[in-house]
Amino acid sequence: MTAAETVRGWLRGAKAAHLAGVFTRLGIADLIGAGENTLGALARAGDMAPDRMIRLLRGFTDLGLCAEDEPEVFTLTETGAALGAGGPLYDLVLTSTDPVTERAWSALEAGARSGRGGFYETFGKSIFEYLDGDPEWRERYDRFMGGHTTTIAEEVGEYHDFGRYRTAVDVGGGDGTLLAVLSRRYPRLRGRVFDRADGDFLREVPAGADVYLLKWILHDWPDDDAGTILRTCHAAMPAHGRLLVVERILPERAAPGAPRDPELSDLHMLTVYGGKERTRAEFERLCARAGLAVELVTPLPSGMSLIEAVPV
Numbered sequence: 001m002t003a004a005e006t007v008r009g010w011l012r013g014a015k016a017a018h019l020a021g022v023f024t025r026l027g028i029a030d031l032i033g034a035g036e037n038t039l040g041a042l043a044r045a046g047d048m049a050p051d052r053m054i055r056l057l058r059g060f061t062d063l064g065l066c067a068e069d070e071p072e073v074f075t076l077t078e079t080g081a082a083l084g085a086g087g088p089l090y091d092l093v094l095t096s097t098d099p100v101t102e103r104a105w106s107a108l109e110a111g112a113r114s115g116r117g118g119f120y121e122t123f124g125k126s127i128f129e130y131l132d133g134d135p136e137w138r139e140r141y142d143r144f145m146g147g148h149t150t151t152i153a154e155e156v157g158e159y160h161d162f163g164r165y166r167t168a169v170d171v172g173g174g175d176g177t178l179l180a181v182l183s184r185r186y187p188r189l190r191g192r193v194f195d196r197a198d199g200d201f202l203r204e205v206p207a208g209a210d211v212y213l214l215k216w217i218l219h220d221w222p223d224d225d226a227g228t229i230l231r232t233c234h235a236a237m238p239a240h241g242r243l244l245v246v247e248r249i250l251p252e253r254a255a256p257g258a259p260r261d262p263e264l265s266d267l268h269m270l271t272v273y274g275g276k277e278r279t280r281a282e283f284e285r286l287c288a289r290a291g292l293a294v295e296l297v298t299p300l301p302s303g304m305s306l307i308e309a310v311p312v
């Protein structure tokens with residue numbers, strides 16, 4: 001691919017993401033699915049002048065979300081159907097293209113300069129504080145996280161034997177997807193989700209469980225706070241307790257075109273959360289400062305890793 005093709009691909013992608021967001025927010029997949037598939041019907045449902053709606057519909061067609069089989073009559077493609085309410089990509093597209101997320105990304109540079117991330121620079125609060133004040137966003141965020149988590153939870157249960165534990169705490173466990181999946185596989189396991197509604201993991205987490213789970217938690221936070229979370233977990237753990245961190249491990253050096261874009265993921269964590277992805281050595285240092293030793297790191301097929309740490 002030439003340099004121009006590569007760069008045009010990125011820039012087209014940014015426009016395509018806006019368009020996919022509009023398609024999803026207007027509920028075009030559900031309207032077409034319900035037979036509201038003519039320009040007139042779609043313009044009425046979307047409360048938009050037909051001469052403007054047709055331009056959007058043809059943009060959606062250009063992306064392959066729908067097809068114009070007859071003039072001004074649209075059918076849904078498989079990709080378009082995945083963006084309908086309850087579809088596998090619905091919450092991903094809504095969350096990623098939400099004007100709130102887009103405003104945070106437009107402050108990428110300011111957020112990198114301050115270290116607090118674009119979200120904080122734009123809204124003056126963390127995304128979690130923002131979600132506390134917006135129950136609809138919070139519900140969608142939990143669904144989106146839970147949807148992402150299901151496959152990874154199956155891997156965690158397959159690659160780690162939870163049969164040896166009686167009790168687990170999922171620290172920052174969101175909608176409880178991880179524990180629900182693990183409990184199906186290990187019915188003896190008694191799990192407890194601890195999230196913002198239950199308390200603050202920067203201060204305290206429930207004590208005495210055999211295993212503490214931290215999935216996609218540490219990368220939401222800068223080193224000081226991530227260290228505090230590890231210390232509160234350590235303080236709650238019995239001597240035989242074990243901590244399982246599920247995160248992506250950043251390579252020591254960036255490689256162009258690496259699968260799953262670890263460096264873009266790191267910038268996502270900076271921009272949206274003020275956090276960071278970490279290398280194995282960084283995880284080991286962070287754990288050591290909290291009195292924990294990393295015993296085993298298991299790569300999972302999804303690209304995540306299972307990091308096991310025990311009290312020193």
Ligand SMILES: C[S@@+](CC[C@H](N)C(=O)[O-])C[C@H]1O[C@@H](n2cnc3c(N)ncnc32)[C@H](O)[C@@H]1O
Nearest residue numbers: 128145149172173174195196199200201215216
């Ligand atoms: C990126 S989500 C991960 C959710 C879940 N572990 C998963 O992987 O699907 C981070 C979670 O941390 C929770 N959280 C953030 N700050 C918290 C705090 N101070 N105390 C407890 N939970 C918190 C959020 O509400 C959210 O559910």
